[in-house]
Amino acid sequence: MAEPIDFYFDFASPYGYFASLRIDDLAASHGRTVRWHPILLGAIFKVTGMKPNLQQPLRGEYLTHDVGRIARLTGAPFTFPDSAPVNGVAASRAVYWLTDAHPEQAKLLARRLYHAHFAEGRDIGPAETVAEIAATLGHDRAAVLAALQDPEVKDRLRAETDGAVGKGVFGSPFFIVDEEPFWGWDRMEMLDRWLATGGW
C-alpha cells in the first residue's frame, strides 16, 4: 500500500479550504489516502518572518479577488468571512481530539468547520461555535468544550505545527507525498502529475 499524502492546512486559509474539497478524490484516483493536519501558520510565520497574506499590502487585495475567482471557477460554495483571518486554534484542537481514535470523524469535522467558515462565512474562532458545529455531527458539546482545554489536545496541536515546520511546511495548503513537497492550491495539478508518473 502506497504511503498516505500528508495535507497541511490552516483553518484561516481559503486556499486550504479549496484544497480540502479536492485532495481526497485526487489521492484516491492514485490509490492513496490523505492524512489531514490542521496547523497554525501564525506560529510558523514566527519562524519564517512572514505575515498572513491577507495582511500584506497588495497581496491581501489580490487574495480577496483571487479566492472569488477560484470559487466561481471550481463551483465551490464561498463567502468571504468578515472574521478573516480567523483564529484556528479551537477548530484545529477539535480535529485533533478525534484524529487518533476516529480519523474519519476528524476529517468530517474539519470539512464541516471549513464549510461553516468559507461557505457560510461564519466565525469559527470561538470555542462555543466549534462545539456547536461538532454537535451537528453528534458530538457532545460539553465534551468538545472540555477537549479544547485538554492539555493533551493542546500539546498535540503544538506538536503537529512544530512537526510541520520540521518537514519544511511554510504555507497552506501544503502537501507532502513520499517526502516530495508541494505548496499551494495551484500546485495540485503538479501533485496529480507527480502521483501519476511517480515523479521526474
Added chain:
Amino acid sequence: MAEPIDFYFDFASPYGYFASLRIDDLAASHGRTVRWHPILLGAIFKVTGMKPNLQQPLRGEYLTHDVGRIARLTGAPFTFPDSAPVNGVAASRAVYWLTDAHPEQAKLLARRLYHAHFAEGRDIGPAETVAEIAATLGHDRAAVLAALQDPEVKDRLRAETDGAVGKGVFGSPFFIVDEEPFWGWDRMEMLDRWLATGGW
C-alpha cells in the same frame, strides 16, 4: 486588436525566467502580444514588508528544490546561480534603454540576460556583464554602459516599478490582462483559460 498582456518580472526571479520562456507563445495562441516589464521586487518588498523568497527560512529551501523540479518538467535549461538573488538593476535598465525605440530588441536582450543567469548560472549583476551580453546582440558596449547611467533610463526603471505597485504587482512573474491580475508561474494555466474563455 485585443490589448497586450503586461508581464512583470524581476531578473532575480527563477519563476519569472520560466514564465519568460512561455508567455509570448501563450499570448500568441490567443492573438495577444506581450509587454515585458522588468521590475525591482526589492523596492516593492519595502511596500509589502516581504523578503525575497530565497531568504525566507523554509521557503528558500523549498524554492531551491522546486525550481530544479520545474526545469526537469518543462525541459528548460537551468543552473542555480551562485549569485542568487542577483541584483537586477543593470539588467533591467539595459532593457528599458531599448524598450521604446526597439521593443523586439529589448525583449531579445531580456531573454539573453535571463538565459545567461538561469541557464548558464552567470552573475548578471555587474554592468560590465550586462554590456558584454548586450554586445553579443550587436549593441555597442560603451553605449550600453553609458545607458546604464543615463538619468532617463534610471527614472524609467523607477517609474515602471512604481507603476507596477500602482497596479497591485507584488511578486514575479505577475501578469495583467484586461485588468485581471495573475501572480505566479503556476497560474499560467489559469491565465491561458482566462484568455480562452474571456473570463468567468
